[in-house]
Amino acid sequence: MSATRYLLILPPMAVVAYVALAGLIYLSQRALLYPGAGATPAPEHASWGETVHIKTPDGEMLQGLYSQGDSNKPCVLLFFGNGDRLDNYAFLAQALTTRRIGLLAISYRGYPGSTGSPSEQGLLTDGLAAFDWLSSHGGSEIIVLGRSLGTGVAVNTAANRPAAGGVILVSPYLSVLSVAQTHYPFLPVEFLLKDPFRSDLNIGKVRQPKLFLHGRLDDSIPLSSGQALYRIAPEPKQMLIYDGAGHNDIFNDSMVGDVIRFVEALKGNRL
Structure with a gap:
C-alpha cells in the first residue's frame, strides 16, 4: 500500500477505532465501575461481627456484617469502595468496638453474599x-x-435520612462523572456514563456535621474533586488531608483515630 493511499484512509480508520473504543467502554462500564461485583463469595465464617440480611424495597437481599455497640453510643453505617468487601473491615470494627461504638457494613447488590446486579439507583x-x-x-x-x-x-x-447524626466521607468525589472526565478526557463520558453519582447535586441537602478525609497523593479520585465537593457542602463541615496517603492506603491508625474522635464529638454536639 502506497503512503498516499494510507494517509487517505487513516482518518476513517481512526474514526472507526474511536467509535469502537467508545462502544467497548460503554458496554463494559459497569464491570469497570463495580469490579467487586460477582467476585469471590463471602467467607463462610465472618471475620468480624454478626452476619445479617437486609431486604430492599425492590426485592433484593443484602448481606451485611453488624457489630452492635452500646445503646448510648453511635453506630457507624459503612458503604465501602467499588472493589471492596465486608471482611476487609475487621480493623475498623475492632477499633470502634474498643470505644463501644457499633458498625454495620453492607455488601451492595451483586456483591458477594447479596443478590441482584449493581447500578447507581440500586446502590x-x-x-x-x-x-x-x-x-x-x-x-x-x-x-x-x-x-x-x-x-x-x-x-x-444522609440527604434522604436527616435523622443521621453525622457523615464521614473518605476519598469523596464531586461526581463519578467528573472523575470519569478526568480519567477519560478523550471520550464524551457525559453521554456514555450510565451511573454518574452526582454527589454535587445532593450535598446541599446534607445538613448534618460532615468530616471529609482525603489523601493528597490519591490518583484514583483526585484531591481536587474531594475539595470541590467540600467547598459546596453546607456547614458544619471539616476536611483533613493526609499528605503521605493515596487512595488505597488512606486507612491507618491516625485516620481511624480521626474518625473515632469525630464520632465521639458528635455525642456532645461538637464538630
Whole structure:
C-alpha cells in the first residue's frame, strides 16, 4: 500500500477505532465501575461481627456484617469502595468496638453474599434500606461513613435520612462523572456514563456535621474533586488531608483515630 493511499484512509480508520473504543467502554462500564461485583463469595465464617440480611424495597437481599455497640453510643453505617468487601473491615470494627461504638457494613447488590446486579439507583436503594434496617434494630444514633464510590451512597443516604447524626466521607468525589472526565478526557463520558453519582447535586441537602478525609497523593479520585465537593457542602463541615496517603492506603491508625474522635464529638454536639 502506497503512503498516499494510507494517509487517505487513516482518518476513517481512526474514526472507526474511536467509535469502537467508545462502544467497548460503554458496554463494559459497569464491570469497570463495580469490579467487586460477582467476585469471590463471602467467607463462610465472618471475620468480624454478626452476619445479617437486609431486604430492599425492590426485592433484593443484602448481606451485611453488624457489630452492635452500646445503646448510648453511635453506630457507624459503612458503604465501602467499588472493589471492596465486608471482611476487609475487621480493623475498623475492632477499633470502634474498643470505644463501644457499633458498625454495620453492607455488601451492595451483586456483591458477594447479596443478590441482584449493581447500578447507581440500586446502590442508592441499598443505602436507604441499610439505614432503615439499622434504625429499626440498633436504636443508636447513626453516623454514615462512605469510602470512595461509597461516598456517593453516603451523601444520598444522609440527604434522604436527616435523622443521621453525622457523615464521614473518605476519598469523596464531586461526581463519578467528573472523575470519569478526568480519567477519560478523550471520550464524551457525559453521554456514555450510565451511573454518574452526582454527589454535587445532593450535598446541599446534607445538613448534618460532615468530616471529609482525603489523601493528597490519591490518583484514583483526585484531591481536587474531594475539595470541590467540600467547598459546596453546607456547614458544619471539616476536611483533613493526609499528605503521605493515596487512595488505597488512606486507612491507618491516625485516620481511624480521626474518625473515632469525630464520632465521639458528635455525642456532645461538637464538630
